[in-house]
Amino acid sequence: MKRTFKTVLVILVPVIVMAFFEMDAFGQEWTAVQKEVWELEEARWKAYLQVVIEGGYLKHYREDGSFWPYWSDEPLSLIKYKEGVLQRAGGAFNVELTPLSIKVFGDVAILQYNYKLATFGGTIYAKVTSARVKKDGVWQVIGHMYSKMN
Numbered sequence: 601m602k603r604t605f606k607t608v609l610v611i612l613v614p615v616i617v618m619a620f621f622e623m624d625a626f627g628q629e630w631t632a633v634q635k636e637v638w639e640l641e642e643a644r645w646k647a648y649l650q651v652v653i654e655g656g657y658l659k660h661y662r663e664d665g666s667f668w669p670y671w672s673d674e675p676l677s678l679i680k681y682k683e684g685v686l687q688r689a690g691g692a693f694n695v696e697l698t699p700l701s702i703k704v705f706g707d708v709a710i711l712q713y714n715y716k717l718a719t720f721g722g723t724i725y726a727k728v729t730s731a732r733v734k735k736d737g738v739w740q741v742i743g744h745m746y747s748k749m750n
Contacts, residue, residue, distance in 0.1 A: 634702040637709045637732060640739055645697060645715070651689045658682060661741045662733075670726055670748035694718040700727075707734040714749075725749040 630638070640660070647656025658678075661667075667681040668674070676684070696716040703710045709732045717724040730744035 630702065631704070633704050633709070637704065637711060637739055638699060638702055640732075641711055641713070641730065642697060645695045648685075648689070649692055649695060653682070653685060653689055657685065657689075660732075660738055665741060666743045668743075668745040670746045675743075675745075691721065692717050692719045708732070709734075709739060723750070 644657055644659070647653070647659070650656065661678055663678050665678055666675045667678065668676065669681065669684060671684060671688075672680075695718070698714045698716075699711070700714065701710070701712040711730045711732070712728065714725070714727050717726070726746045726748045728744060728746050731742050732739040733742050734740070
């Protein structure tokens with residue numbers, strides 16, 4: 601019994617320590633480009649909470665993009681997505697974003713994160729995969745998919 605306990609400790613303690621430092625270091629290990637892309641995503645959600653949709657939340661969205669929110673049965677064009685966002689705008693008062701992965705491949709960035717959106721109708725938990733392409737120095741949103749977790 602003692603030997604089993606020591607073996608478990610020898611294995612478990614380093615794993616816990618590595619996990620702790622990995623979570624803490626994730627944001628610190630980002631490249632400047634990853635930080636730039638993440639800051640754009642945070643600014644987008646801040647604009648949503650302030651109900652600044654056209655020049656804020658939907659800023660830098662490509663007209664030819666594909667957007668699939670959890671509240672739609674299929675991917676939407678920007679026009680249809682904008683209609684749905686405008687219907688929901690003003691119903692949220694807080695958002696917590698948790699980045700999971702930001703991969704940059706030249707002029708393409710893939711973001712994956714979770715969000716917790718506090719609305720007057722309850723809290724929405726979702727995971728997001730978003731794609732951006734850099735054109736003329738601007739990271740444009742070309743597509744994203746939201747998957748509700750509750």
